[in-house]
Amino acid sequence: MDVRPKARPGLKVRALEGLTPALQAAIKGIPSAKNATTPMSWVGKSGVKHGFTFGYPGDHGPDMVCDVILSEVPIDETDVLAFFIRVYDVGAKSSILCTSPGLTPGALRLALLYKIRVIQCDGEEDAGSKLAEELSMASQ
Numbered sequence: 001m002d003v004r005p006k007a008r009p010g011l012k013v014r015a016l017e018g019l020t021p022a023l024q025a026a027i028k029g030i031p032s033a034k035n036a037t038t039p040m041s042w043v044g045k046s047g048v049k050h051g052f053t054f055g056y057p058g059d060h061g062p063d064m065v066c067d068v069i070l071s072e073v074p075i076d077e078t079d080v081l082a083f084f085i086r087v088y089d090v091g092a093k094s095s096i097l098c099t100s101p102g103l104t105p106g107a108l109r110l111a112l113l114y115k116i117r118v119i120q121c122d123g124e125e126d127a128g129s130k131l132a133e134e135l136s137m138a139s140q
Helices: 021-027 031-035 078-090 107-112 122-139
Strands: 011-012 042-043 049-052 054-056 063-073 094-100 116-118
Touching: 021 078, 021 094, 021 122, 042 054, 049 063, 063 078, 063 122, 078 094, 094 122, 107 116, 116 122
Parallel strands: 063 094, 094 116
Antiparallel strands: 011 063, 042 049, 054 063
16 A cells, blocks of 8 residues: 555645756856755754755855745745744855745745745746856856
């Protein structure tokens, strides 16, 4: 008997096991990406170990962390809040939330309030190219 959870409409997948092949291909060759740790985990001030899709380590906390969330439905406030809590706890200097298909209007307002850079995409390949573009601009 198969007891694994079945895919259901609205399923969200955080890319914690590293970047998918399409995302890896998109950011390969960006000078700043060679220093990235994927997946990245860091112990926060609370003592909890938090995972991110990738990030750039710093001396006293991550310089930047990023999560990629691929979903069948727009990402809501709950996911933005959970991401912000992890970012705050590890003391990251900056953060990027890359989502497909995007955020709900309330989630977008919350992300902007928390100063999270948001990349809204239409699928995995679009996420890769937009993430690569954002990282290229950030490294200049």
